[in-house]
Amino acid sequence: MNGLMMDVPATITSIMQFAERVHPTGEVVSVTADNPRHRYTYAEAFRRTRKLANALQTYDLARGDRIATLAWNDYRHFELYYAVSCAGMVCHTINPRLFAEQIDYIVNHAEDQLLFIDPMFVPLVESLQSKLTSVKAYIVLADAAHMPDTTLPGAVSYEALIEPHSDTYDWPVLEETTASALCYTSGTTGNPKGVLYNHRATVLHAYASSMPDAFGIGRNDVVLPIVPMFHVNAWGVPYSAVMAGTKLVFPGPKMGDGATLARLINEEGVNISAGVPTVWLALLNYLNESGERVDCLDRIVVGGAACPLSIMEQFEDRYGVYTHAAWGMTEMSPLGTFNSRLDRKALGEQEYARLRLKAGRPIYGVEMKIVDDANKPLPWDGVAFGALKVRGPWICSEYFKLENSEAHDDEGWFDTGDVATIDPDGNMQITDRSKDVIKSGGEWISSIDLENTAVGHPAVEEAAVIGVYHPKWTERPLLVVVKKDGADLTREDMLAWFDGKVASWWVPNDVVFVDSLPHTATGKLSKKDIRQQLADYSFPEGTRE
Template sequence: MFGQMMERQLLISSIARHAELQHPRREIVSITADNPRHRYTYQEAFARSRKLANALSRLGLQQGDRVATLAWNDYRHFEVYYAVSGSGFVCHTVNPRLFEDQIVYIINHAEDRWLFLDPVFVPLIEKLQSRLPKLEGCIVLTDDAHMPQTQLPRARSYESFIASESDSFEWPEFDERTASSLCYTSGTTGDPKGVLYSHRSTVLHCYASAMPDAMSLSAHEVVLPVVPMFHVNAWGLPYSCAMVGAKLVFPGSKMGDAETLQSLIEEERVTFAAGVPTVWQGLVAYLEKTGKRVDTLTHVLSGGSAVPLALMDLLKGRHDVEVVHAWGMTETSPIGTIRSMSPEANALPEERRDALRARQGRTVFGVELKVADDDGKEVPRDGKTFGALKVRGPWVAAGYYKRNGDDVFESDGWFNTGDVATICPLGYMQITDRTKDVIKSGGEWISSIELENLAVAHPAVAQAAAIAIPHPKWQERPLLVAVLKPGASLSREELLQYFAGKVAKWWIPEDVVFVEKLPLTATGKLSKLQLRQQFVGYQFPPG
């Protein structure tokens, strides 16, 4: 017997309808190339999305056709998100930080028909257009006054494209399992792989991520998404903020500029921000240097890589900002876990609470995790035994776009993330490494992440990375590559001595190399792949 409830489809357009009716006057503030501080409301945003939907309907697109974006975090990109997906097309966000060959590959692989792009990327696409045979036209995200001269196919400004359209548009109804958006992995190993999200998965992710034990979003929050809209839908914030009516502050192309971020936080009274750890390291350095403040900011969500406890303590102690760990992947939409402190966790002694703060958190409802050994058997949740991290849930990918046979999608329904992790009795998960990054020395595993976190706890160290280097006796030994803070002085011997007593003796790095900067991936994460390539053939000093 089935229940007698209405069958309403979970569609992205339903978020737009709700936000316009319930939060019409909440603001969206943006930095764009043609306006240093654009400001309007949700009501105005969704009226313009409908104008865009009408314009799209005249292009001859069919349901499921891919429409690409190559754009920063701003209000026009926000409008494209809703108009493309709401119309039944697939919004394919392209990461401009990828290599040119990768951009060509994913646009061709996705078979994108139209491209919405920021003016700054016009020269890039002009350079690549001869290699993009299926691209029918380009809409530049600006007005006619700021429209660059270009020979791109059927190019016109965004504002002229929607100017004559009506803001009356009936969002179509279709199956909630319909594809809504497409995002490719950063392709650190092989070609990027496409993850095709559905309306259902996006709306469920939106609900879960906004809950109190997740991002804790509401209409009282002012949210700064520093995580880019061109990668994993800015962690879902363009949807969840609209759902709850939070004010949105978009930094445009200034996502890596600490001065701009501090100014936006102060002037727009931002309460919550989301981004990768390098963003918060840069912001802290700027605050320390200038003495400026971020008084309204209460918490930041940080993912992409582990946040050092020292950075958490600095933000909390000097600026009263709580850093909340999160973990996820392109394949998980991306939210998988968030570090919310349970009553049992808060009752623990300070040292044990700190250990939990360093973990990536507990699952939000809808996501299941397990850690398995080499035979696929689940290991104890004791916080010590580690193994392969596997995940499943309604917003977790079941396969890659136009690919078959990927063994990370297992026959029993689990996705093997490639992370090595532990889960403690209270349910807190901790990434100890990527499978390809773990250091195996003398038959035992060493966590590169733990070594890195300890290194950056040193007051002279700004950033650090630990990689495996072949060793004739122990198979592999850790090499620590470190970046010093401006003006700081530290010797190899002093840094190695810093590890004594903090980790097992055999965990202490075999050597330290100081560099000016560490390589980053297209999504702002530390690139261990590039670092290993940089140190190919490295020989440890004798002794």
């Protein structure tokens, strides 16, 4: 027997129409290349979204066609999110920090029909133009006055494109399984792979990520999504915030500028923000150097890489800002776990610090397990380490246009490529990527724990740990360190820092000091490149015991 409920599809269109009707005065504030502080309401945003949808109809496009963006977080990109997906096409957000050959590959693999470009990226697209065989037209995200000179054929400004069109549009009724957005992995090995989201997954993810023990976004909040809109849909914030009627503040090209972020936070009353650790380090450094404060900011969400405890402690102890760790992947839309607010007084300082470094508990909708090399489930005891697998309604089932690319095993579980441990309370902690794991004498050592400990040293700017061949133990950890400017730090001082902080047998065998460390296009440490750079390294004689 089936239930007697209405079969109304869960679509991004429903989020937009709900917000326009229920939250028409909700604000969207943006920094753009042509306006240092653009401001309008949800009602105005979605009126322009309908004009954009009509403008898209002037091109020879079909349902399911991919429309690409190379853009920052701002109101025009926001309009594209809704106009493209709700018109039945696919909004393909491209990371402009990828290598040129990766962007070329991605555009052609996706067969993008239109390319919307921030003025900053016009020279990049001009250099690739002859290779982008599927692109029919180029639209620059600017008004006529700020339209750059360009060799792109027929390029038009965004405002000139939408201006002549009607602000009424009859949105099509879409099945909730209709493809809505496309994002490619950064491709650390081989070519990037496309993850194709649908309306249902996006709506469910927005619901789940809005729960109190996750982002907990409400109508009275002001949210600053610093995580790029080209990176996994800005962690779903442009959907969950609109669903709740939350004021949105977009930093545009200034997402890494501490002074601009502080000004936006204070002048717009931002109380929640989300971004990767490097962004928070930039803001923290600016606050420490300038003496400014961000008293309205209540909490920040950190993902994309492990957040050093020192950043969390400085934000809380100096500025009263709580830091939430979260974890997810492009293939997961992206949110998988969230570390909700902990009671510092009840836990005590040591336990409080220990738990904050975990990625948190799975949010509802994400099933999770760890398995051994034989794919046997391991206990959630906080001790066992294993390959982390997940499944759920917003997790990738296969990759776009890759034959036989099922992203799950026979039981429907997606292998994240991470090695993790899960404690009895469900708190998950990533210890390594499976390809980066250090196995010394048959036992695993967490490179992430060692890196987090190293960057806690006041003289360390950045640190990475890799496994290096050892004649006795097979592998031992090597610590690679970037010192802060002017810092005086010796190998002996660095290794002594680990005493009492990690197991004695985890302490790295040696330290190599470097001027900088390589990163991927998404800002993560590139262990592959670090290993290549140190391919000829071998432990000195005295460190081989």
